[in-house]
Amino acid sequence: MFTEAQLYSPVTRSRDGDVTVHLSDEHPGINDAEYRARRNAIAALALNYQPGTGIPHVNYTQAEQDVWRTVSAELNAKHQRLACTEIRDAAAALALPTDHVPQLDEVSDLLAPLTGFSYIPAAGLVPLREFFGSFADRTFHATQYLRHHSAPLYTPEPDAVHEIIGHATQLASERFAALYVEVGAAISRLETEAAVKFFADVFWFSLEFGVVREAGEVRCYGAGLLSSYGEIEEFRDAVLRPLDVGAMGTIDYDITHYQPVLFCAESVGHIEAVLGEFFTTIDDETPSRYSYSAKSAS
Structure with a gap:
């Protein structure tokens, strides 16, 4: 089941106000003092952010x-080779800069005329209820740090690449933004909590790792x-199952490896119908209903 904390390096603030990002022992930047200090400073910016400023x-x-x-x-x-047309069209409309890392307000300015979503900073993990709940106001919490330079094509945690190239591209589509x-x-x-966990698992297998014919x-x-x-080149090798929220939620x-099972929709309209x-x-009764249905069918 989805344990979102595994995806983020914990962030703490000492009594003296010092902010520390606790990288795992396997993180590419664990032995790079300069990178660790950089991560701490970027996290502190987010922790000090006040809504409305x-x-x-x-x-x-x-x-x-x-x-x-x-x-x-x-x-x-x-x-261009592997994303669906809706995503490619959204990416073209969004036109993220490729020559520099966009600031979060720059991303917001690009999204505003398309779907009205805006970005605000996150130091690391945002509690699920707060993270998902902000979507109702068309707000997205995003980290601002970059993966370690020694491994530009790999990250063990969501960074600005994931938050912006991954999610902002989705949010540039009116159809996907409506689902958010x-x-x-x-x-x-x-x-x-059982309902929230079920809900998060469905989100994981759709808006995070969804595929479509x-x-x-x-x-x-x-x-x-x-x-x-890496995984965008490998997802076609996964076992593909029909889009089924009962299976997705159970x-x-x-989450630390490429997903061996993915749930495939027949069209974007199919995604909208089932997820919508x-x-x-x-x-709160939804998880038990699906569990009962699964037992009845076995």
């Missing part, structure tokens, strides 16, 4: 700009695939 800008280094340029070029080429808004409305109805091929639309240099999986109904009808 200006979005803090990060003065990105040359190394960080180089990472963005490298990843943008590689992913843009892969999207429904996500925000749905989470406010849920009181039990198009013109006789399987193409991706999930933000996790759109922002992953399957066991490991789920997001507008889910309640």
Whole structure:
């Protein structure tokens, strides 16, 4: 099941106000003191942000700009081959810069005339209810740090590449943005943690790792695939199952590896119909209803 904390390096603030990002021992930047200090400083900017004030800008280094340029070029080429038409059209309309890391308010300015979404900074993990709930107001919490320069095509955690190239590209589509808004409305109805977990798992297998059939091929639309240099080349080797929220909400999986099972829609309209109904009808009893149906069918 989805344990979102595994995706982020914990962030703490000491009594003296010092901010620390706790990287795992396997993180590419764990032994780079300069990178770790950089991560701490960027996290502090987000922690100090107050809603209604200006979005803090990060003065990105040359190394960080180089990472963005490298990843943008590689992913843009892969999207042309492997992303669905709705995503490619949204990316063209959004026109993210490829020569520099865009500031979050720059991303917001690009999204505003398309779907009205805006970005605000996050130091790291945002609690699920807050993260999903903000979608109702067309707001997206995003980290601002870049992956380590030694591995520009790999990250063990969501960074600005994932938040912007992955999610902002989705949010530039009116059709996908509408689903995000429904996500925000749905989470406010849920009181039990079981329902939130089920809900998050469906989100994971759709808006994060969703695929769709198009013109006789399987193409991706999930933000996790759109922002992953490696997995976007491998998702066609996964076991493909029909788009089924009951299965998506109950399957066991490991978020630290490429997903061996993905759920494939027949069209973007199919995504809208199935997920739209789920997001507008889910309640605290939904997990037990699907569990009962699964047991009855076995």
